[in-house]
Amino acid sequence: MLTRIDHIGVAVRSLETAIDLYTQTFGLTLVTTETHEDQGVREAMLIVAEAPAGSSYVQLLEPLREDTPVGRFLARSGEGIHHVGYGVDDIVVALREISARGVRLVDERPRHGSMGAAIAFLHPKDVGGVLTELVQAPQAARAQEGAGQ
Ligand code: CO
Numbered sequence: 001m002l003t004r005i006d007h008i009g010v011a012v013r014s015l016e017t018a019i020d021l022y023t024q025t026f027g028l029t030l031v032t033t034e035t036h037e038d039q040g041v042r043e044a045m046l047i048v049a050e051a052p053a054g055s056s057y058v059q060l061l062e063p064l065r066e067d068t069p070v071g072r073f074l075a076r077s078g079e080g081i082h083h084v085g086y087g088v089d090d091i092v093v094a095l096r097e098i099s100a101r102g103v104r105l106v107d108e109r110p111r112h113g114s115m116g117a118a119i120a121f122l123h124p125k126d127v128g129g130v131l132t133e134l135v136q137a138p139q140a141a142r143a144q145e146g147a148g149q
Pocket of ligand 1: 007009059083085133
């Protein structure tokens with residue numbers, strides 16, 4: 001079901017400072033920065049590796065306001081790993097199968113994530129305390145949207 005680790009989501013106070021840290025320390029390449037109002041974050045994707053199953057990234061997350069999920073996370077826990085994103089081939093099928101195994105879904109339906117991906121979060125209490133995100137890469141997502149029309 002899971003095809004790869006798509007990204008590690010890291011909560012940061014300053015996107016610019018964190019981008020500098022990851023590019024200067026590890027030589028990572030910044031691919032994109034995006035603002036997602038619905039999630040209350042400004043984010044940056046830095047590519048770690050390309051592989052046949054799809055690329056993997058570090059996702060840096062800066063809250064737009066204190067009263068957002070990442071803002072509350074920073075207040076509670078400080079900077080650090082916020083969630084893990086796993087690649088899946090078909091996010092709708094994956095959500096259905098995972099839900100059937102008793103894991104609660106934060107997102108019953110996929111929504112738009114970084115770089116055009118379809119994403120959905122699983123409830124951390126049902127995944128051993130890890131906020132877990134499923135990611136269907138954009139090409140597969142587009143093909144599926146096209147097929148559904
Ligand atoms: Co993510």
